[in-house]
Amino acid sequence: MASISLKNVIKRYGTGKTANQVIHGVNAEIADGEFIVIVGPSGCGKSTLLRMVAGLEEVSGGQISIGGRVVNDLEPSDRDIAMVFQNYALYPHMSVFDNMAYGLKIAKVPLDEIKARVDKAAKILEIGPFLERKPRELSGGQRQRVAMGRAIVRQPQVFLFDEPLSNLDAKLRAQTRLEIQKLHRELGITSLFVTHDQVEAMTLAQRMIVMNGGVMEQFGTPEEVYTRPATTFVASFIGSPPMNLLKNAPDAQAGTITGVRPEHLDITATGWALQVEAVEMLGAERLVYGRWTHSSTDELVIIRTEESHAVPVLGTTIHVTPRPDRIHHFDAATGKRK
């Protein structure tokens, strides 16, 4: 039973008048075995939230439960969790084997059990040949795998990942992403994964928490977050190029922002009139940037077209029609979905 429950979790720094609240009441129920990604821009509080679940930060308000137990006042090592850090946090003077065995040694696990667990984790992560090496003799990707191995041998109820892929190059990142997915399929342990990269979020998450400024804006599957974003922030954060959030679309209502993704705008004979300002060729697709001809606002509309389409000429007027079931409406004042 390794479900995680966050009830109105609040984080405040300082006390009294100068207190600074950085997390404003996060509520989430995470089922056993789920892979949850917490995603958001820098400074949104995602790492702070993860560290509160880990026990490295104190909870200022609300309750965090792991496996049905309230853990607010428990030390990290008593919460039956394991964490993978952004900078690996491997003990530099110990061999890979000792790094992985350290937590078990402190828990007084018998030596042959330790060896069995380390060997098993090493096999899953393919770091068997490195067991006697020191961390400084390993590459970044290898070190990250050792860090994951250290988490696996603890056989915890929950895995916590704090931006583990941020220090890897793009190719390695994609590779390690697949390895993490494989690991989750094999081990099925509840995982909380923090990242600022929406691609990682979309590919790894079974459900994701989108955070902004300490507020949980949406908690849903990647599909839900992409097709029915709850706020303008979520709409513009997920998806690349970002969703068009238009105040001045023709036939728009006052006080409403019309949202439509670039791939859901088709270039047609009639429809919204735009003057082509720029065209970006990305190989498989093209991005066309246009400005309204009917109003003189600064809004830039992005349209994604396929290569089979004719290339729009700069300066000419084109017409686009949004697909009717793919239009979103948001309240201009609150940003929330109408």
Place this chain on the structure above:
Amino acid sequence: MVERNSFLTFLAHAIMILGVAVVAFPLYLAFVASTHTAQEIVQAPMPLLPGGHMWETYSKALIGGGAGAGSTAPVAHMMWVSLVTALVITFGKITISLMSAFAIVYFRFPFKGFFFWAIFITLMLPVEVRIGPTYKVVADLGMLNTYAGLTIPLIASATATFLFRQFFMSVPDELTEAARMDGASPMRFFIDILLPLSKTSIAALFVIQFIYGWNQYLWPLLATTSEDMYPVVVGIKMMVAGGDSQNEWNVVMATALLAMLPPAAVVILMQKWFVKGLVDTEK
């Protein structure tokens, strides 16, 4: 781009050789003096080549009981006193500073700021400044002429505390957090992780503090009155009776050379760690 000018190279080497000669010549003279008899040295000019009395002089120094006007205490025992004092001071300083730095960097406790500044201010108080009150306290406690009296007043070190503090602050927080997640208690973290990482700093400090402890002159001079508790540096001074008395200079020189050997040995042995400790940035 270093200019390759053979004259400049020659000049550079010449100056350095001159420097070495200036530093080494007095040591050489001391060695020469220790290999002659007292009468041979006193005759002017002093011989510049080693004589044949080396073993005689050194054994007289080590065992004591010569014919000089000053102290004739056996140097062997004084060297032992010096060694014990220096080692106790060194190990004591390192242990105490490690623990203080650990507390200052990793814990929150009441009046932490006050204690930090108190330690810092002691940097402005060398032994000489506090010698009066320290003497009174040690005398009242009956610790004169004891190893305890020689070592305990010198055993705390603000410099070492700060060196370790700076080092501990450079250890990434993530390492501490990973250790916490692994279930390591603070002492466990200290022993299993901080200490091994501090090895080179400890080695550097060992050399510095050993030499400091070995060379202590003023405090032992005050704190000891009997010959069998003199460290060797005090012993050297005691051998020179002053005025026009007939000192056995050869024995004095031999003692001085003997006194230089242990610190030199420590420096040479720890040399590679010493440099590494002061500039180490390995993580």
